[in-house]
Structures are given as C-alpha cells and as structure tokens.
Amino acid sequence: MTKFTEKATAITPNREIQPDEYFNETDHLIYCSKCNTPRQCRHELQGKVLIPSIRCKCQQEIFEQEEAQRKLHEKQMEIEHLKTSGLQDKALYDYTFARDNGINPEIKLAHNYVSNWEEMKSNASGLLIWGDVGTGKSFFAGCIANALLEKGIPVLMTNFSRILNTLTGMHFEDRNQFINSLNRYSLL
Numbered sequence: 001m002t003k004f005t006e007k008a009t010a011i012t013p014n015r016e017i018q019p020d021e022y023f024n025e026t027d028h029l030i031y032c033s034k035c036n037t038p039r040q041c042r043h044e045l046q047g048k049v050l051i052p053s054i055r056c057k058c059q060q061e062i063f064e065q066e067e068a069q070r071k072l073h074e075k076q077m078e079i080e081h082l083k084t085s086g087l088q089d090k091a092l093y094d095y096t097f098a099r100d101n102g103i104n105p106e107i108k109l110a111h112n113y114v115s116n117w118e119e120m121k122s123n124a125s126g127l128l129i130w131g132d133v134g135t136g137k138s139f140f141a142g143c144i145a146n147a148l149l150e151k152g153i154p155v156l157m158t159n160f161s162r163i164l165n166t167l168t169g170m171h172f173e174d175r176n177q178f179i180n181s182l183n184r185y186s187l188l
C-alpha cells in the first residue's frame with residue numbers, strides 16, 4: 001500500500017481522456033462524466049499494475065440493451081425458421097389461440113396441452129383430437145403448433161396423405177432419411 005501512495009503523486013491517465021470523461025484524482029482512474037462510474041479498473045499482475053478499460057454504468061446499460069435486442073432478433077429468426085419448416089401450409093399461420101372465436105369450449109384442452117408441454121413431452125403424451133369434418137380439429141392442432149413454435153419448440157404439422165405422397169416415388173434410402181428427419185421435431 002505504501003508503494004502505491006508513493007507512486008500516486010506521479011500518476012497520470014494512461015490514455016487520452018475523451019470529452020465525456022474525467023480523471024479521478026482519488027483513485028487515478030478515468031470516469032464517465034455522465035454516470036460518474038469508472039471506465040477503467042486496476043489489476044495487479046506479477047508486480048505490474050494493469051489498467052484495462054471497462055464499461056461505465058451507462059455504457060453497460062446500452063450494451064445490455066443491445067445484447068437483449070440481438071438475442072430477441074436471433075430468437076425471432078429461429079422461430080421464423082421453425083415455422084417455415086413446421087407449417088407447410090401458409091393457412092396454418094392463422095390457426096392461433098388469438099383467433100379462436102370461443103365457440104368450442106374444448107379449446108381449453110389445447111391450451112392445457114401447451115401450458116403443460118414439458119410434462120407432455122417427458123411423458124411422450126400426444127393429443128388425439130377427433131370429431132366430424134369442420135368441427136375445428138385442424139384449428140386446434142394449428143393453435144397448439146403455433147403456440148409451441150412461438151416458444152421455439154420444433155413442431156411439424158403435416159398430414160398422412162402429405163407424408164405418403166412424399167414417400168411415394170422415393171428411393172429406399174431417401175425414405176429412411178425422410179422418416180428420420182421427422183424425428184428432429186419435438187411434436188408431430
């Protein structure tokens with residue numbers, strides 16, 4: 001400590017001070033004039049004093065905001081990608097809980113399936129939806145697919161005839177590859 005005090009009188013900033021900074025005479029570090037927190041820190045390594053630059057509080061806040069923006073954007077891109085791959089029919093994009101008209105109270109089962117997804121997945125529980133044509137089975141399934149895709153979960157919404165059509169005319173190895181490709185979806 002004595003050594004430090006002796007040296008302290010001669011200490012000057014180790015880099016040029018920017019217009020929005022000042023040199024703090026107490027700890028001999030460069031500070032931000034806006035938030036009054038240091039833009040440098042002091043380390044001692046093998047007898048040498050290192051004064052690397054760090055982010056002051058306001059720079060850190062901006063950095064975190066930008067990071068959050070970047071992550072959000074990445075997540076949105078990922079969800080877009082999952083949707084493109086999982087919703088092979090553009091009309092399915094509109095099958096969402098937000099568009100539910102509330103006519104069929106059974107929609108709560110679809111809601112439950114989504115809210116308990118982790119449990120459903122670990123128990124390998126599917127959902128069997130049956131009913132007459134036009135009763136909204138596809139809508140229910142679409143709502144589940146969209147809600148899970150929004151959470152970043154890989155879902156494929158397809159139908160039996162589409163799968164059969166894809167398989168027809170495929171070589172044996174391609175068929176295996178196609179069937180295996182279905183495994184990368186958490187929900188089919």
Ligand SMILES: [Zn+2]
Nearest residue numbers: 032035056058
């Ligand atoms: Zn600052």
